[in-house]
Amino acid sequence: AQSVTQPDIHITVSEGASLELRCNYSYGATPYLFWYVQSPGQGLQLLLKYFSGDTLVQGIKGFEAEFKRSQSSFNLRKPSVHWSDAAEYFCAVGEGDTGRRALTFGSGTRLQVQP
Amino acid sequence: NAGVTQTPKFQVLKTGQSMTLQCAQDMNHNSMYWYRQDPGMGLRLIYYSASEGTTDKGEVPNGYNVSRLNKREFSLRLESAAPSQTSVYFCASTRHQKGGEKLFFGSGTQLSVL
Numbered sequence: 450a451q452s453v454t455q456p457d458i459h460i461t462v463s464e465g466a467s468l469e470l471r472c473n474y475s476y477g478a479t480p481y482l483f484w485y486v487q488s489p490g491q492g493l494q495l496l497l498k499y500f501s502g503d504t505l506v507q508g509i510k511g512f513e514a515e516f517k518r519s520q521s522s523f524n525l526r527k528p529s530v531h532w533s534d535a536a537e538y539f540c541a542v543g544e545g546d547t548g549r550r551a552l553t554f555g556s557g558t559r560l561q562v563q564p
Numbered sequence: 565n566a567g568v569t570q571t572p573k574f575q576v577l578k579t580g581q582s583m584t585l586q587c588a589q590d591m592n593h594n595s596m597y598w599y600r601q602d603p604g605m606g607l608r609l610i611y612y613s614a615s616e617g618t619t620d621k622g623e624v625p626n627g628y629n630v631s632r633l634n635k636r637e638f639s640l641r642l643e644s645a646a647p648s649q650t651s652v653y654f655c656a657s658t659r660h661q662k663g664g665e666k667l668f669f670g671s672g673t674q675l676s677v678l
């Protein structure tokens with residue numbers, strides 16, 4: 450069964466600084482990988498996803514993520530953080546097209562942005 | 565376009581009471597899901613319905629039942645609520661039950677069991 454680890458529970462960055470949120474996954478085959486963002490009191494919104502091909506994926510709101518098979522990682526990055534980026538971020542992994550289960554989510558990383 | 569609608573948004577129950585969380589989607593999606601979100605544990609799958617007429621257990625199904633009423637609606641029932649079921653519940657849907665499909669989420673139901 451697949452699993453996802455987000456080692457950082459809480460991260461604080463200054464507005465304008467760069468950001469990297471870590472995600473490691475465990476899955477036997479090539480996974481489908483996702484990053485979702487949850488603003489306070491809201492449901493989750495998809496930031497980006499990786500299926501195959503180019504290992505650097507661009508998403509909404511200026512976010513990008515890089516798939517590194519050798520490290521089983523899918524880290525999320527943003528060059529310059531805005532105060533509105535403060536939220537909780539979830540990495541998720543999905544099985545291939547033959548999979549019967551829904552996405553498996555990591556435990557989340559809460560991002561705080563300092564002015 | 566409403567997307568995924570959950571009701572109620574907040575609920576307080578006493579131990580042993582029952583209730584049903586309602587979820588409806590207007591995107592003609594085939595697959596629907598119920599997750600619970602607890603601090604430090606991310607989202608855990610309770611039940612899912614790959615298509616109308618089918619339901620399957622997820623990671624944490626104990627204490628819950630579901631009904632896929634039709635293609636639009638997927639309800640979650642707590643027959644005898646326990647404090648351990650205090651959580652935020654999210655309904656989600658996708659076009660198909662495939663690992664690469666994007667999930668669309670409702671805004672959640674915050675449930676407290678006293």
